Amino acid sequence: MSAFITNIIHLFSQQLKLEWKSPFIIGGNLLYVIGAVFITYKIFNEISAPVWVCVYWLIFLFTALNSTIHSFSREQSDSILFYYSFTNPVVLYLSKVTFNFFFLMLSAGLLFFFMWLFLQNPIVDDGLFLTAMVLSGLGFSIQFTFVSAIAVHTKQSNTMTSILGLPLIIPILMTAVKLSLISSEVIIDDGSDIDIMILSAIDMIMFGIAVILFPSLWRS
Amino acid sequence: MKYSWWKILGVLLLLYVFTFGFLVPLKPGIIAVSPVSIEANHVSNISITGYNSNYQSQESSLQVWLKIDSTSGYQATSLRVNGERQLTATFDIGALPDTTEALLLVVNAEDGTAIRPRAVKINSAEHQPASVPSKLSALPSKTFQTKAGFYFPYRSILDETIRNTFFHVALWMAMFVLLLIGLYHSIQYLRTKRIEYDIKASSYSYAAILYGLLGLATGSVWARYTWGTWWTPDVKLNMAAITMLIYAAYAVLRAGIDDIDKRSQLSAIYNIFAFAAMIPLLFVIPRLTDSLHPGNGGNPALGGEDLDNTLRMVFYPAIIGLFLLGRWIATLNIRIETLRIHKLQSDL
Known part of the structure; x- marks a missing residue:
């Protein structure tokens, strides 16, 4: 088990180094976040709490899509061969998911900061909002990583990731939006723990299925 | 033939569904009631439009009730039937403590009971002398009866x-x-x-x-x-x-x-x-x-x-x-x- 975790950490740091070597990917994503927030600011100037929440999640969704879309397609064919021969596919998948998750959380934090800077902050219940962000970021990275692993085998892998991933992500997104609306007191609802449970349950189901299916996907 | 029995079964079942699903009539119901709001302590006429009903031919056994609570209600004091689908009922409503949304029941021997939930709103009188009787009477024990035979239920709105x-x-x-x-x-x-x-x-x-x-x-x-x-x-x-x-x-x-x-x-x-x-x-x-x-x-x-x-x-x-x-x-x-x-x- 410890070897398993060491492998994940090793691949994770490998991934980090890889990203560090081509910083334009991370930089591009950050620029995307800032640009999107600034456009929103110029269009709306002032923004009501529900619209703030919707814009926040839309930008978050497309940042997630942009950053995970290349999870597998950027790998060189020789590094794929390396992974193929030396690592357990589950380890590879977990390291990718972890990396995407941390990257998403970083983007979400920056997104929140810039939204706050330009468009104020309607969130009242910070803890609930943070929970929604972490749980949905986890769900996004689990699903998008898996879907991009499927899409990398097709001809237009980038388009295919969006086509396959967007419908699958809607339940997570809707629950997260509802939680954020509760946390900004747009809707008054004391049943937020049920939504948190739904979100965690979706994450767990998706994670379980993805871990079971990923080896057969990777071997193809 | 040996391998296609289920296709024949499916087609037969769907034929059954289409014929019976479309041809079996609905049970009698009440389409419209007017007025939908009346005053307590008044005598009011309510006209009722039925659906698949037999008001004229079953006039002798026809009863119309406004049900107030589980055991009691107002029975129409007089009925005027204008054809099989249309009737006007006169109610003598007594004093009611609260504004009530009454359930309308139309009963006859052939059709059984037709129900319209929350059909009529009875507004309680504002200044009500304590001496006015409520004039409620007990519902007969056999109010709810269903029409005999094979009919789909009538649900208002649906x-x-x-x-x-x-x-x-x-x-x-x-x-x-x-x-x-x-x-x-x-x-x-x-x-x-x-x-x-x-x-x-x-x-x-x-x-x-x-x-x-x-x-x-x-x-x-x-x-x-x-x-x-x-x-x-x-x-x-x-x-x-x-x-x-x-x-x-x-x-x-x-x-x-x-x-x-x-x-x-x-x-x-x-x-x-x-x-x-x-x-x-x-x-x-x-x-x-x-x-x-x-x-x-x-x-x-x-x-x-x-x-x-x-x-x-x-x-x-x-x-x-x-x-x-x-x-x-x-x-x-x-x-x-x-x-x-x-x-x-x-x-x-």
Whole structure:
């Protein structure tokens, strides 16, 4: 088990180094976040709490899509061969998911900061909002990583990731939006723990299925 | 013939569903009441429009009641019948402590009891002398009787569209069974890597997509009649639409890969993944959210008053018939795809 975790950490740091070597990917994503927030600011100037929440999640969704879309397609064919021969596919998948998750959380934090800077902050219940962000970021990275692993085998892998991933992500997104609306007191609802449970349950189901299916996907 | 008995069975069941589902009349009901609001301590005339009713021929046994609570109500003091479908009832309403929405009952020997819930609102008088009697009388013990024979229940708002239960609801059930079969074949493909499982999985899933689209269409027509709009923000509708999107993505994925083995492998994996993603969509979130659909708030819609035994006698055959038809569609597609694979192999 410890070897398993060491492998994940090793691949994770490998991934980090890889990203560090081509910083334009991370930089591009950050620029995307800032640009999107600034456009929103110029269009709306002032923004009501529900619209703030919707814009926040839309930008978050497309940042997630942009950053995970290349999870597998950027790998060189020789590094794929390396992974193929030396690592357990589950380890590879977990390291990718972890990396995407941390990257998403970083983007979400920056997104929140810039939204706050330009468009104020309607969130009242910070803890609930943070929970929604972490749980949905986890769900996004689990699903998008898996879907991009499927899409990398097709001809237009980038388009295919969006086509396959967007419908699958809607339940997570809707629950997260509802939680954020509760946390900004747009809707008054004391049943937020049920939504948190739904979100965690979706994450767990998706994670379980993805871990079971990923080896057969990777071997193809 | 030996292998096609189920096709014949499916067609026969669907013929039964279409004939009985459309030809069996509804039980008598009450379409309209006017006025819908009357005053306590007054004598009021209420005109009632019936549906499938026999007011004129059953005038001798006709009784009209406004039910106030579980045991008592007001009986109409006089009735004027204008034809089989139309009557005017006169009520002598006494003092009522509170404003009440009364249930209207029209009873006669032939039709049994026709009910309209919250038909008439009785406004209590503002300055009410304590001495005024309430004039309530006890309801007869045999108020609720049903019309003898095979009739579908009459529900206000639904009216004749109650027949859509056999198509709209049954289509969703059949779709789900087809999806399950598709899922089974996808799992079998991953275990055995045999191409026929892939063909079966995709064919059953395509048939299920067709059923889902038909389910959305029949539901939309029904929503237009009962809720007044083609599409509502109701949770079940949107979840069903997302399910369709997910399976449309499955079709796009299959179209996007040329290599047959790769296509089979990836679409089988996506099918299993999509099915797992669909379970919270169709079975968890709608149960926890308010819905306009019957049976919301925790319990499924099957059972209770909404589906009585006469409806069941058509509804269950409808599910089986539609499923068998879907299987037929899928097998046709399987045969086409198998021939296509054979042709590819012989071309090589």
